[in-house]
Amino acid sequence: MPETTPPKSLFDDIYAGGAAPWVIGEPQPAIVDLARRGAVRGAVLDAGCGAGEHTILLTELGHDVLGIDFSARAVELARRNAADRGVAARFEVADATRLDGGPRFDTVIDSALFHVFDADDRARYVDSLRSVCRPGAVVHLLALSDAGRGFGPQVSEADIRTAFADGWVVESLGATTYRGVVGPAHTEALGLPVGARVDEPAWLARMRLS
Structure with a gap:
């Protein structure tokens, strides 16, 4: 961690x-699979949207989605x-650990945001998500696993379960890439050489706000 x-x-x-290792020019396969399985519903928050690949994908699929990132x-x-692809996707500069505006999201997509936080900021982040999620909302979390080789910040299964212990139900938590x-x-x-593609061990978790 x-x-x-x-x-x-x-x-x-x-x-x-222009060399962010997480910018791959396409959505993460694990997130694409979630969308294909109908696991995304209602109003969607893409927390830590980065280059916007997931916000763009979900907008193209007809979802009401907002992508946020604290990097302008x-x-x-x-x-x-989004403009290059002709997609009217919405993005805002925002700190995911300090969200406000009341409950309005039914689904949160977190691809590689949770794992950059230390323990204190993970707690603040989860509290922040709770403040903008409706009862029954689901968080889909994709984070680099502590079984990895050092591609980036890594978290353990316990880190995820601890962060979402209060007021959330961990419905699934398994290995992916x-x-x-x-x-x-x-x-x-x-x-591996610079520029090579790599699929590193990761966690894919689903938490529901109780």
Whole structure:
């Protein structure tokens, strides 16, 4: 797990450099599968939307979805990607640990946001989600697993269960993979060249607000 949550400036710099290892030009396969199985319903929040691939996908499928990211550069990129594809997707700059506005979401998609937080920010994040989710809302969480090789921040099954212990029911939590692009910082740990695609161990969890 991360010792401290990385600062927003780090993510701004990574997006500005155009080499974010989690930007793969397509949605994560695990999220695509959720959409195909009808696991996404109602008003949707894409928390930590990054380049906007999941917000764009779900908008194309007819969902009412809002993508948020605390990096303004990420939101700029997401809006460009949506415009390039002719999709009227909605994006806002927002801190997912400090959401407000009352309950309005039925589904939350979290692809690689939870795992960047330290324990304190994970608690704040889950409380923040609770404040904007309707009763019975579902969070689908895709996070790098502690079984991985160091592609990015990693969390354990216990980290997820602990964060969602109060007021949530963990309906499922199992192993899957997270797709990324190898960057210079990962070549030694992964034994792969820069630019290679990699599918790393991840958790896919489903939590329901009780």
